[in-house]
Amino acid sequence: MKLIGSTRASGLMAGKQKPGRGTGLAPVTVRSAKFLTNGTDEAFRRLINDLHAVEACLGRISAKLLVVVGLPPSQHHILRVVAELGTEEAVNVNRVAEILHMHSTQVTRELNELVRRKLVKKMPSPYDGRQTLLTVTEHGMNLLEEIAPSLQEINETMFGTFSKEDFANLCGLVKMLTDNIDKALIATDWVTTGVRRSAPSNSNQDNSGALWRTR
Numbered sequence: 001m002k003l004i005g006s007t008r009a010s011g012l013m014a015g016k017q018k019p020g021r022g023t024g025l026a027p028v029t030v031r032s033a034k035f036l037t038n039g040t041d042e043a044f045r046r047l048i049n050d051l052h053a054v055e056a057c058l059g060r061i062s063a064k065l066l067v068v069v070g071l072p073p074s075q076h077h078i079l080r081v082v083a084e085l086g087t088e089e090a091v092n093v094n095r096v097a098e099i100l101h102m103h104s105t106q107v108t109r110e111l112n113e114l115v116r117r118k119l120v121k122k123m124p125s126p127y128d129g130r131q132t133l134l135t136v137t138e139h140g141m142n143l144l145e146e147i148a149p150s151l152q153e154i155n156e157t158m159f160g161t162f163s164k165e166d167f168a169n170l171c172g173l174v175k176m177l178t179d180n181i182d183k184a185l186i187a188t189d190w191v192t193t194g195v196r197r198s199a200p201s202n203s204n205q206d207n208s209g210a211l212w213r214t215r
Contacts, residue, residue: 065150069143074102075110079119083136083144090125091134101178119143 028041035044062073071079081099085091093111097104111134114120119140125131136144159167189195 061154065147065154069147071143072110074106075114075119078107078110079114079136079140080144082120082134083141086136090127090131092125092131093134096134101181114140 026045028036029048030036030041030044035041037043059073062076066073066076077100078096081096082091085095085099093104093107096102096111097107100107111120111122115122117139118137121135121137122132123135125133162170186196
């Protein structure tokens with residue numbers, strides 16, 4: 001299969017010196033000079049590998065912790081976000097999907113299971129009959145309280161060596177990265193299918209671009 005993006009990249013590099021090789025025998029995976037060290041993408045690849053490692057470890061931590069209460073990680077994320085937004089006037093599916101960068105249909109599916117387990121309650125909006133609002137039940141809050149001490153211990157271990165400044169810098173960099181993820185998904189659609197689409201322009205739209213988080 002010929003990737004569309006490879007044709008575009010070849011055109012962009014025509015008449016210009018190509019960047020150096022990637023790590024070892026692999027081709028370089030990024031073009032911008034600011035991401036290359038001595039002409040290679042070794043540092044960039046190390047970053048990507050570390051991000052994959054962090055994602056995998058977080059998944060294993062969540063799975064081990066939450067199996068005790070029988071709650072899949074995806075449902076725990078949603079339950080916690082609904083609880084965190086509990087003081088807002090309107091907590092709905094699209095708002096949860098926006099925060100978690102999940103597709104609204106996936107959030108709806110997981111929410112239905114949380115409702116079945118009586119951890120979340122759905123109710124019609126008093127302001128807009130077309131909307132369904134969400135709230136955490138007493139049972140749901142008890143479950144979050146039950147696992148809170150374990151989460152505190154794990155998070156203190158994971159981030160304990162960070163200074164306050166380190167933590168602020170990390171939050172800013174991760175926010176910048178997540179802001180770019182949907183754009184990367186759009187680029188992926190283009191190079192693999194040739195289909196161009198635009199990112200959602202506001203939070204009221206269906207979060208169809210935010211597909212990167214499925215756990």
